[in-house]
Amino acid sequence: MANNVYNYVEVSGTDEVLNKFEEMGKSLITQRETTDWEGKPMLIDEYNGIEELKFMPEFDEVHDTYxxxxxxxxxxxxxxxEEWTDDYMNLCSAWSACIxxxxRLTAELxxxxxxxxxxxxxxxxxxNFIGVIVHExxxxxxxxxxxxDDGDLAHLFKEQHPEFNHDDDEWTDEMYEAYDDLVYNWFQDQTV
Structure with missing residues (x-):
């Protein structure tokens, strides 16, 4: 089974760009009927595939596989x-970032x-890896x-948190929290 890669995409531009981006997301929403926890019918919104966006290359069933x-x-x-709003979207992909x-999205906008x-x-x-890329x-x-990559993160973690026993295979809650903070702070520090 593939590792999930969580992709957070944020758009910065004019109001016209943000309106277009939001329209793109809304164009992919479809509703389907399911049941709630009590077995009562309900409608839910789901997103169609990325391949249905107008700016994406056409899928050729004769020559392509998905x-x-x-x-x-x-x-x-x-x-x-996973989610699409007026200025950002969350995607989940397999093994790789969807760069x-x-x-293509940047070129269209x-x-x-x-x-x-x-x-x-x-x-x-x-x-195993984390990253940030900005297109314009x-x-x-x-x-x-x-x-x-994970080796770079491990080195940073040891450097910033010498108080932990890094040779121990069993991490404490404090170690996990500190590692999460390291990753989230790294993301915040990545600016143009």
Missing amino acids: YNWYCDNVGAKWCHI PFTE GKIDPHVQVRHQYEDEFR GVDAEEVFFNEV
Whole structure:
């Protein structure tokens, strides 16, 4: 089974860009009927696949497999939309960050605002790697990129928290909390 990679994508641009971004998300929502915990019918919203966005390359069922199409055009063998609001979206992908998708998204929004920036923060569920990449404008120029792997994180953690026994295989709650703080602070420090 693939490791999940959590992708947090934030758009910074004009009101027109943010309206377009929000429209894109709404265009993928579909409703389906299910039952609640009491067995009563209810409607839920779900997102259709990324491949249905108008700016994505067309899927050719004759020549493509979903696996290859997603790897080539999204950057992972699958990628699901978890949440989409007026200026950000959360995606869950397999094994890899969906960087080619955010490049395409930036290029599409760059047609409206040449200074649009799309910040893509990603985190492997086991923190084998974490990273931030920022694209800008219609050419989706990479204006910032930083990625660290688990070895880099372990080194930073030992450096910043010498009070812990890093040779012990059993981590305490305090160690997990300190490690989480290290990761979240690292993300906050990654700016253009």
